[in-house]
Amino acid sequence: MAMQLVKPEPRHFDEWRRWRIDPDARRFMYLPATGLEAWAGKLLSAKSDLSDRSGELYRWIGEVDGVPLGSLSLSYVDWNHLSCEVGYLVAPEARGKGHGRAMVAATLDLGFAAGLERITAYICTDNEASIRLVEGLGFQREGLLRRHAVIEGQRRDHYLYAMLTDEWRRPSGRAT
Numbered sequence: 001m002a003m004q005l006v007k008p009e010p011r012h013f014d015e016w017r018r019w020r021i022d023p024d025a026r027r028f029m030y031l032p033a034t035g036l037e038a039w040a041g042k043l044l045s046a047k048s049d050l051s052d053r054s055g056e057l058y059r060w061i062g063e064v065d066g067v068p069l070g071s072l073s074l075s076y077v078d079w080n081h082l083s084c085e086v087g088y089l090v091a092p093e094a095r096g097k098g099h100g101r102a103m104v105a106a107t108l109d110l111g112f113a114a115g116l117e118r119i120t121a122y123i124c125t126d127n128e129a130s131i132r133l134v135e136g137l138g139f140q141r142e143g144l145l146r147r148h149a150v151i152e153g154q155r156r157d158h159y160l161y162a163m164l165t166d167e168w169r170r171p172s173g174r175a176t
């Protein structure tokens with residue numbers, strides 16, 4: 001199984017939209033008041049090349065054997081402090097098969113190879129799949145952020161996780 005991260009293109013848009021309106025994605029991922037359509041424009045306008053340090057948002061589509069199955073991002077990229085936040089979303093029918101962890105690992109590879117030194121993840125305290133994903137990769141839980149963000153009208157507690165560049169060990173046996 002060959003997985004690669006590719007630059008988002010218009011051909012990915014409908015699939016991405018379908019993944020993003022899935023109830024579990026809406027339950028755990030912040031959607032701005034401007035709505036999904038405006039937000040979706042960010043998919044195509046974001047950068048993908050981390051050697052271009054003029055950006056704050058970088059996005060990729062994870063394809064497995066050429067089939068788009070996930071969306072990855074590094075956001076709030078601060079090139080002064082070499083830090084950012086990772087985001088991830090897997091197609092509903094493709095979850096629970098290891099694709100999420102493989103795609104996030106590949107995103108960390110890109111980020112750390114580009115010189116970033118700290119990558120965080122903010123995760124709702126009841127998002128078990130996401131918590132298991134990052135803990136399996138070795139992220140450290142750094143704290144509980146009480147009522148950190150509004151998701152579907154509710155203020156939700158989040159855990160703050162982080163991976164540092166010198167802690168990152170890509171688990172072996174991963175499809176790339």
Ligand SMILES: CC(C)(COP(=O)(O)OP(=O)(O)OC[C@H]1O[C@@H](n2cnc3c(N)ncnc32)[C@H](O)[C@@H]1OP(=O)(O)O)[C@@H](O)C(=O)NCCC(=O)NCCS
Binds near residue numbers: 025
């Ligand atoms: C979170 C998400 C990306 C995980 O992707 P995935 O491809 O299903 O994850 P993987 O198959 O790589 O599994 C990662 C871990 O989560 C566990 N897991 C997967 N689905 C699970 C579920 N529904 N409930 C509990 N654990 C689950 C797996 O068992 C694995 O843990 P383990 O290795 O300790 O057994 C996916 O569920 C998703 O897109 N959710 C909606 C969007 C979202 O929540 N994004 C993250 C916001 S912080």
